[in-house]
Amino acid sequence: MAEELHQIRLTVNGTAHDLRVPARRLLSDALRHDLALTGTHVGCEHGVCGACTVLLDGEPVRACLVFAVSVQGQEVTTVEGLTRPDGALGPVQQAFAECHGLQCGFCTPGFLTTITAGIRDNPEPTHEEAREMIAGNLCRCTGYQNIVKAVERAAVLAREGGPSEGGFETGLRPSSTTGDASVVEEVAQQPSRNHGDDVVDREDDAATTGLGA
Amino acid sequence: MKPAPFGYLRPGTLAEAVAALAGDPGAKVLAGGQSLVPLLNMRLAAPTTLIDLNALPGLDDVTVDEAGVRVGALARHAAVLASVEARRVQPLVAMALSNVAHPTIRNRGTTVGSLVHADAAAEMPVVLVLTGGSLEVEGPAGRRTVAASELFVGPLETSLHHDEIAVSAHFPALAPGAGAAFEEIARRHGDYALVGAGAIVDGDSVRVGFLSVSDLPTVVDLSGVAEADLGEAALAELEPGDDIHASADYRAQLVRVLTPRVVAAAREHAAHRLGRTRG
Numbered sequence: 001m002a003e004e005l006h007q008i009r010l011t012v013n014g015t016a017h018d019l020r021v022p023a024r025r026l027l028s029d030a031l032r033h034d035l036a037l038t039g040t041h042v043g044c045e046h047g048v049c050g051a052c053t054v055l056l057d058g059e060p061v062r063a064c065l066v067f068a069v070s071v072q073g074q075e076v077t078t079v080e081g082l083t084r085p086d087g088a089l090g091p092v093q094q095a096f097a098e099c100h101g102l103q104c105g106f107c108t109p110g111f112l113t114t115i116t117a118g119i120r121d122n123p124e125p126t127h128e129e130a131r132e133m134i135a136g137n138l139c140r141c142t143g144y145q146n147i148v149k150a151v152e153r154a155a156v157l158a159r160e161g162g163p164s165e166g167g168f169e170t171g172l173r174p175s176s177t178t179g180d181a182s183v184v185e186e187v188a189q190q191p192s193r194n195h196g197d198d199v200v201d202r203e204d205d206a207a208t209t210g211l212g213a
Numbered sequence: 214m215k216p217a218p219f220g221y222l223r224p225g226t227l228a229e230a231v232a233a234l235a236g237d238p239g240a241k242v243l244a245g246g247q248s249l250v251p252l253l254n255m256r257l258a259a260p261t262t263l264i265d266l267n268a269l270p271g272l273d274d275v276t277v278d279e280a281g282v283r284v285g286a287l288a289r290h291a292a293v294l295a296s297v298e299a300r301r302v303q304p305l306v307a308m309a310l311s312n313v314a315h316p317t318i319r320n321r322g323t324t325v326g327s328l329v330h331a332d333a334a335a336e337m338p339v340v341l342v343l344t345g346g347s348l349e350v351e352g353p354a355g356r357r358t359v360a361a362s363e364l365f366v367g368p369l370e371t372s373l374h375h376d377e378i379a380v381s382a383h384f385p386a387l388a389p390g391a392g393a394a395f396e397e398i399a400r401r402h403g404d405y406a407l408v409g410a411g412a413i414v415d416g417d418s419v420r421v422g423f424l425s426v427s428d429l430p431t432v433v434d435l436s437g438v439a440e441a442d443l444g445e446a447a448l449a450e451l452e453p454g455d456d457i458h459a460s461a462d463y464r465a466q467l468v469r470v471l472t473p474r475v476v477a478a479a480r481e482h483a484a485h486r487l488g489r490t491r492g
Contacts, residue, residue: 003218004220004221006221022218023218023219023220023263024215024216024219024253026215026216026250026254029215045214045254046250046251047247047250047251047318050315053317056320056321059291059320060316060317060320061317061320061321062317062318062321064254065246065247065250065251065254065318065321066246066321067221067243067246067250067263067265069221069223069265070223070246070265070267071267114317135315135402135403136314136315136317136318136403
């Protein structure tokens with residue numbers, strides 16, 4: 001029996017997308033498979049690792065613990081939406097580059113989104129608060145020291161850059177730190193590519209979500 | 214992994230939600246989903262239908278008066294934790310909530326959902342029991358109030374009927390002059406506690422609620438027990454369980470350590486509140 005599909009609208013990085021998805025489509029998979037926004041990474045897929053963290057109406061949530069149908073009509077910001085309007089790195093991305101806050105980069109998108117909201121809510125975190133801010137994200141490479149430094153550096157950069165930085169209504173733009181620039185541009189130019197009936201053929205792909213970027 | 218296929222309903226009224234639940238014995242209710250979705254992803258649960266409450270109006274309020282804190286079914290942990298008024302009227306709620314997972318999970322997870330999920334290792338069920346709170350539930354026959362003491366009947370099991378939906382939880386106010394505290398020990402920050410304890414001290418009354426010690430959130434009355442005997446007195450009322458996270462002996466040791474600690478902190482909190490009222 002064909003699985004029932006639901007028509008939903010998601011606004012991702014400022015662009016509205018109409019999708020037809022089965023109810024069980026995780027938001028992480030809707031972003032990666034249906035919208036080809038592969039900057040959001042899927043690690044544990046049960047809410048522990050934090051790699052898939054995106055901003056839902058500005059607040060960090062685990063995209064693997066939310067169904068796309070359940071957040072219809074809401075605004076999602078992924079790592080691709082964290083760059084500055086001119087395409088340059090956002091303050092958190094810049095800080096990660098400066099402080100060597102990543103090695104393999106797999107966990108990085110979740111850190112970037114979490115910290116973007118974290119320094120918006122607490123623009124001058126103490127060292128302890130910087131550690132607390134990232135306590136829900138796992139990194140198996142860095143040992144966290146440089147990520148904590150990057151939080152503190154990002155807070156400085158964001159303050160210097162003015163309140164408009166940090167990218168919440170920034171739309172689709174390639175992110176040279178962690179997003180997949182070519183894919184993002186492609187989707188931006190052909191917004192209907194993965195929509196409509198085409199999606200139907202992709203339903204069975206849900207079981208084969210890879211871990212790669 | 215991915216969830217098995219399920220039907221999906223997004224009712225616009227509570228009556229529709231209750232009717233849908235009553236009509237499908239395999240259906241489950243979705244609010245925040247931070248406990249349910251991992252179970253679905255790992256295929257430990259496979260409901261026929263999810264009834265998504267997220268479009269229901271008026272369920273996300275945190276309302277506070279001098280009698281206590283009422284938390285709507287769609288109020289996220291983060292919203293409850295952020296309520297200054299809730300913290301003033303019943304501080305134990307915020308004390309415990311800051312131990313619930315990580316902020317990212319608290320942004321989506323709901324306090325009422327955590328209560329009806331009824332995990333004995335979770336913080337909020339024991340807080341509801343310890344504060345003498347209750348749950349408002351709506352079913353086909355109308356609305357009723359379920360006292361916390363009647364709510365938790367087994368691991369992940371409540372006394373709610375299948376066709377009832379929890380609408381709100383009520384945490385009564387902390388009495389003037391009383392103090393509260395919450396302590397837990399987890400292997401990693403944000404993990405489920407190996408053992409956790411909340412305390413309310415009110416004059417001579419000393420009550421401590423334990424989570425993750427046995428299959429149910431358990432409250433022990435330790436009024437009149439000497440400071441040095443608190444841990445052993447609590448253990449006399451508890452049967453610590455064994456699992457892959459900790460042995461029963463280790464849990465007993467954590468009860469011995471945490472009980473006097475949380476009672477002392479609650480006494481200090483009471484003294485602080487009293488000082489502030491007089492000051």
